[in-house]
Amino acid sequence: MSDTSLLGVEKAELGPADAQHIEKLVYMVRGQQVMLDYDLARLYQVETKTLNRAASRNSARFPEDFRFQLTREEFDNLRCQIGTSSEETTGHGGRRYLPYAYTEQGISMLSGVLRSDVAVQVSIGIMRAFVEMRKFIANNSLLFERISSVELKQLAFQQETNEKLDRVFDYINTHTESSQKIFFDGQIYDAFSLLIDLIKRAEKDIVLVDGYVDVGTLNLLAKKQSGVVVEIHTFGNTRLTAADIEKFNQQYPQLMVKYTSAFHDRFLILDHKEAYHIGASLKDAGKKCFAVTKLQDLGLLTELLHKLQK
Structure with missing residues (x-):
């Protein structure tokens, strides 16, 4: 999604889909939910150095709990966890300093120092995304309590990355059965994982109707x-x-194969x-949208x- 498509016209507010996009840019660092300077710069439609320069010129408004610079270890760990691209982490021509992390309060303060309609509207959208994330955690507090103490310790260890939230969402997904799932081009691993999970659920028998089966299906x-x-x-003309x-x-x-042309x-x-x-076909799962x-x-x-x- 480009910056233009995300923001729309300057005075347009961010919608639910854009809020979901913003949530993916929120990470856990030093026990706090933060966003990184280069992600914020794209949303605000300014250069990263311009954003950080505005904050530095107003340093009194950005204490350590509003804005802090990542250490090399924190940055490397975050890149490994989220798969950040080289363009995002180095910028054009190479980045010469470690990125700054902005907390929710720091992001709120940015709209005042950047002084633009875009900054105001984007900050509103970001604040709403933070609120929705807090609501989600509050509404599922009972579910979190059911996670074993061992898992809680593991989550605490991974608190320096956004993997903590990912594990919570994954836990909920695995305990809430969905009757429909859609996979897009390239999601081969995800598609095969779901099919394997379904196959493992069978206790007595499995019946597969698939006109095109091969060794991959087996x-x-x-x-x-x-x-x-x-x-x-x-x-009848299967490759099997x-x-x-x-x-x-x-x-x-025990495997039995029967031949029919009655099913599409x-x-x-x-x-x-x-x-x-x-x-x-099971053998092609994830290669195209299905x-x-x-x-x-x-x-x-x-x-x-x-x-x-x-």
Whole structure:
């Protein structure tokens, strides 16, 4: 997203989507939520040196708890955790100093020293993002208490990075089942992770309807629990050979392959109780944009199983 598309016209307020973008730029450093100078400069539409110069000229307004310069160790650790690009960390021609971190109070003060309509509106958007993050933490305080003491210690150790918030969001995601997920071009790892998680959930059997299966598909199905029976329905011209099936059964029994041309879409059925509509062949998951949707209507699952029996 470019600066122009993020900010819109000068007097336009930041919307919810932009607030979500800002939240991704908030990191945990020295136990505080902060934003870095080069991210703020892009939002305010000024050069990083201009932003920091304005703060330095008004140093009385920026005490240590409003603005502080990262140490080399803090900066290196942060770069490793968030995968910051070289352009962001060095700037054009190379950056000669360590970045400054601005706390929520420091960001609020920036709108006064920069003195522009853009600065005012952006600061309002940033303040709202901070408020939403605090609401999120407050509303989920009971959930946080359920995290084991070992996990809490680990989170405290990682407090110097934004990974703390990431772990909290991940914990909530894994404890709140979603009936729909969408993956975009290039999210191969994320797509395969979800499919493996679904495959591991089966306790008795797995039924896969997929016209295009190959050894890559079997590699995913190999993650199933021991003793779970797998039944694949695929096209007759599949790349899967009899030798592939035999080798799989030698190590991960039991696999059965049936050939049909009655299906266009892909389905994954677990224990004859859960069914998922998958927008791409398992072997191609993540290569292009596709979705995974859980079938909520049990009647549809019954019809699907009846069709497969025929």
